[in-house]
Amino acid sequence: MKQILTYFPKLTIQQQLQFTQLGDLYRDWNSKINVISRKDIDNLYVHHILHALSIAKVVPFRPYTHILDIGTGGGLPGIPLAILFPEARFYLIDSIAKKIKVVDAIVEALGLENVQAEQKRAQQVQGKQFDFVVTRGVTKLPALYEWSKKLIVQEHYNERSNGLLALKGGDLTDEIASLPAKVQRKTKVLPISDFFEEDFFATKKVVYVKM
Numbered sequence: 001m002k003q004i005l006t007y008f009p010k011l012t013i014q015q016q017l018q019f020t021q022l023g024d025l026y027r028d029w030n031s032k033i034n035v036i037s038r039k040d041i042d043n044l045y046v047h048h049i050l051h052a053l054s055i056a057k058v059v060p061f062r063p064y065t066h067i068l069d070i071g072t073g074g075g076l077p078g079i080p081l082a083i084l085f086p087e088a089r090f091y092l093i094d095s096i097a098k099k100i101k102v103v104d105a106i107v108e109a110l111g112l113e114n115v116q117a118e119q120k121r122a123q124q125v126q127g128k129q130f131d132f133v134v135t136r137g138v139t140k141l142p143a144l145y146e147w148s149k150k151l152i153v154q155e156h157y158n159e160r161s162n163g164l165l166a167l168k169g170g171d172l173t174d175e176i177a178s179l180p181a182k183v184q185r186k187t188k189v190l191p192i193s194d195f196f197e198e199d200f201f202a203t204k205k206v207v208y209v210k211m
Contacts, residue, residue: 003050007057007196008084018083018110022049025109026074029102035074046198052077055134055165056084057195058206062158063087068130068151070122071095071138075103077167078134082107082115091128092117122147129153136167141175145183145209152211164209172207179209186210 004019005011011019023044030036040047055077061067065088069078072092082090092115094100103117133148148164156162163186168175176184188208192201 001045003046003196003198004053007050008053011084015083015086018112019049019080021110022079022083022106025106029074029105033074033098033102035099035102043200046200048076049080050196050198051167051192051201051204052080052136053084054167054192054195054201054204054206055081057192058165058190058208059132059158059160061085061088061132064089065132065158066130067091068122068125068128068133068148069093070133070135070144070147072103072117073099073136075106075117077136078115079103079106079110079112081134082112083110086112086114088114090115091130093120093122093125095119095121122151125151131156131158131162132165133163134165134167137169138166140178141166141168141172141187141207141209142178145179148209149211154211160208161210163211164207166207166209167204168207169204172205176207183209 067090069092072078072094078090078092092103097119100117100119107115130151152162190206192204
């Protein structure tokens with residue numbers, strides 16, 4: 001929790017309590033349903049929660065921004081971002097019902113009124129549009145781009161234009177090269193080590209694809 005406060009010192013008392021509760025909730029649920037590697041649960045705050053919050057360093061979502069979290073798993077990156085941006089609106093989807101069960105339980109326990117979660121694949125989302133799509137370790141960039149481009153509205157009012165924000169690691173040369181040329185020109189790779197000093201983030205990036 002101290003790492004969260006280091007990088008986000010303006011958290012309200014309620015947000016601090018929610019982030020503290022979040023650790024306990026994940027540990028409890030992870031003992032029942034494996035949504036985070038059990039070998040990594042002791043690194044929850046840095047490897048998972050802070051990692052999710054790196055997106056906030058790229059786009060600090062303004063009130064009423066609508067965000068879709070594809071393949072949210074147990075609620076990452078969506079739930080930490082929803083705590084940080086209580087006036088933004090988050091729609092979390094995953095194809096696995098038991099993971100959405102965990103998300104629903106955590107959202108209820110934290111009293112998050114800005115989160116909706118559903119068991120659904122990205123290709124099944126209809127009748128909704130978003131300012132941003134966020135995702136963490138779901139699939140490669142070409143597929144993420146294809147899923148996202150039909151769901152993102154053109155009109156924007158955040159600091160960056162609407163688009164895809166994908167948490168990635170390692171060498172992304174081949175993934176980016178697989179995108180259409182016009183999309184490659186709208187793609188930025190932002191090292192998370194520019195925002196956070198922990199060694200874990202040395203090879204981690206936020207990939208921003210402007211739509």
